[in-house]
Amino acid sequence: MKLYRDLFTNDDMISDGYKLELIDEVVFKVKGTYRAKGESDYGIESTEQLDENVEQVIDIVDTFELQEFSFSKKQFGMWAKGYMKKLKTHIEENNPEHLKTFMKNISKFIKGVASEFDEYAFYLGKSMDSESAVALMRYGSDGLTPYFYYIKDGLYGKKV
Template identity: 30%
Template sequence: MYCLCQKLKFVFLFDQTGDELLSDSFPYKEIENGMLWEVEGKWVVKGAMDFDIGANPSAEEGGEDEGVDDQAVKVVDIIDTFRLQEQPSFDKKQFVMFMKRYIKQLSPKLDSEKQELFKKHIESATKFLMSKLKDFQFFVGESMEGEEGSLVFAYYREGAADPTFLYLAYGLKEIKC
């Protein structure tokens, strides 16, 4: 994992596959005893922007859309920045199977102190996630290695225009640049 920010101070978070899933430019809040990180996403416009250079399009017989890039699209900042790949939805049984496999694979990779906390709190975090299961969009990192990697969960809070993302915190590795 090579960071291009050698002179800048950034923190990037990777899953077990090495996929970059988050950075410190997106503040997070710990929930469920630190088992999950909650991050607010935002819809943004990606692509060239329309700049007003003082020309008068009507006097020059230009159309209303002249100067606007047709390639501009709305994207969710976190999905776009980290090239997250959407996965099919899980039903309850599939989700429980995923979590059992994830816990089994991750536990031996944690130091003993983290392992104890993980075992103590992962069940309540799993129940919390299951309570929102029908509302989630599921994402994995760019390599799409769902078996080894972590899931990122996105949902819209009631009345929210922008998505909220949930990360399984203990499955992330911090790399400082």
């Protein structure tokens, strides 16, 4: 199994135990599920009814100890500008042939998030470093299924 960690904080963010869909070569999209607090299903959906007396959590948030974080739209723009600058420097040094694709596609993604800003919730890793990777969560068209979005180039994979 590969664990994906934040490039700058080493916080655990996601693993390939979940189906990672790569969008435009720069963003992982991951489907989350609700489960009873304390259960460990590693991304396997349960077909059992949810007990309303048991605390329900989103598996990804609970497993990776993500912390919800509040941004204003202006703060999100400032985060994106600073974070993209850090990632651009990292890519220039480590994968320069990917830079053009990254800059083009990440700009499209960030603009899309900004245009539908109120649809998103934001999560930080365990260190709560607001200048590092942010997991963006948005509910699917059913209004119930949480989908998480991670900027791929802000993560590194480590076999565990």
